[in-house]
Amino acid sequence: MTELASPAATDVQPRRFTSDEVQAMLHAGILHEDDPLELIDGQLVVMSPINDPHIVCVNHLNRLFVERTTPDVMVSVQNPVRIDEHNEPEPDVVLSTALDGAPRPDNVLLLVEVSDTTLTYDRDVKRPLYARAGIPEVWIVDLDARQIEVHREPDDDVYRTRHLAGLDDTVTPERPTSVGDIPVRDILGDLPEPESDESEA
Numbered sequence: 001m002t003e004l005a006s007p008a009a010t011d012v013q014p015r016r017f018t019s020d021e022v023q024a025m026l027h028a029g030i031l032h033e034d035d036p037l038e039l040i041d042g043q044l045v046v047m048s049p050i051n052d053p054h055i056v057c058v059n060h061l062n063r064l065f066v067e068r069t070t071p072d073v074m075v076s077v078q079n080p081v082r083i084d085e086h087n088e089p090e091p092d093v094v095l096s097t098a099l100d101g102a103p104r105p106d107n108v109l110l111l112v113e114v115s116d117t118t119l120t121y122d123r124d125v126k127r128p129l130y131a132r133a134g135i136p137e138v139w140i141v142d143l144d145a146r147q148i149e150v151h152r153e154p155d156d157d158v159y160r161t162r163h164l165a166g167l168d169d170t171v172t173p174e175r176p177t178s179v180g181d182i183p184v185r186d187i188l189g190d191l192p193e194p195e196s197d198e199s200e201a
Contacts, residue, residue: 014042014043015042016041016042016043016086017039017042017043017044017086018042018085018086019039019082019085019086019088020085022039022044022088031044036049038080038088038089038090039080039086039087039088039089040087040089040125040126040129041086041087041129042086042087047090048117048118051116051194051195052192052194052195053116053143053191053192053193053194054092054114054116054143056190056191056192057114057141057143057187057188057191058077058078058092058093058114060186060187060188061092061093061112061114061141061187062075062077062093064179064182064186064187065093065095065179068178068179068180068182069095069176069178069179070176070178072097072099073095073096073097073109073176073178074095074096074097074098074099074103075093075094075095076093076094076095076096076098076102076103077092077093078090078091078092078093079094079102080102081094081102081103081104081105081108081111081135082102082103082104083104083105083129083133084133087129087133088102089126089129089130091111091112091113091126092112092113092114092141093110093111093112093114094108094110094111094112095108095109095110095111095173095175095176095179096108096109097109105133105134105135106134108135108136109136109137109173109175109176110136110137110138110139110173110175111130111135111137111138111139112138112139112140112141113126113127113138113139113140113141114141114143115140115141115142115143116143116144116194119140119142119144122140123140127140127151127159128157128158129157130154131151131154131155131156131157131158131159132154132156132157133154134154135154136152136153136154136174136175137150137151137152137173137174137175138150138151138159139151139171139173141187141188143188143191146166146167146184146188147164147165147166147167147184147188148164148165148171148184148187148188149162149163149164150162150163150164150165150171152174165184166184167184167185167188167189168184168185169183169184170182170183170184171184171187
């Protein structure tokens with residue numbers, strides 16, 4: 001008589017990588033610097049391709065933040081945040097006081113994710129990760145809805161406050177105070193349309 005294995009006996013546990021192991025794979029040529037990957041919970045996650053509206057929105061944010069910050073604040077675009085050995089996400093924009101390397105949670109002032117196809121992932125996976133790390137303020141820029149979700153007061157894996165800002169509103173980060181009020185239209189206005197699928201004959 002054949003005995004079926006119990007579900008517990010056949011569970012597969014994924015191999016979790018550390019940031020040091022990822023760096024070793026880069027040095028060995030297994031991975032490449034231009035591979036669109038980020039380390040989330042020890043897994044190498046392939047990042048979605050970036051379309052023109054995403055690029056333009058990130059450029060708007062970068063210009064606005066650079067113009068409104070002082071030399072003691074670094075504006076980092078699509079670079080890693082070193083949360084712990086198993087997590088190095090690469091948000092779209094980070095304002096931090098880390099001037100000589102990748103920011104860590106204790107020196108991040110504001111973190112921004114620009115979302116279109118990644119909206120569910122950014123809300124359900126990355127936002128709780130940022131809350132657990134104690135990152136004080138996270139913006140999720142929803143390209144499709146043309147609005148910005150402002151999340152503050154991290155508490156375990158959630159943010160206790162959430163504010164929605166539309167095109168006619170302004171957003172104001174708590175820190176750095178030099179940024180002040182930003183019209184949402186300056187971030188999300190005049191975005192190009194996504195490229196259409198030209199796969200049809």
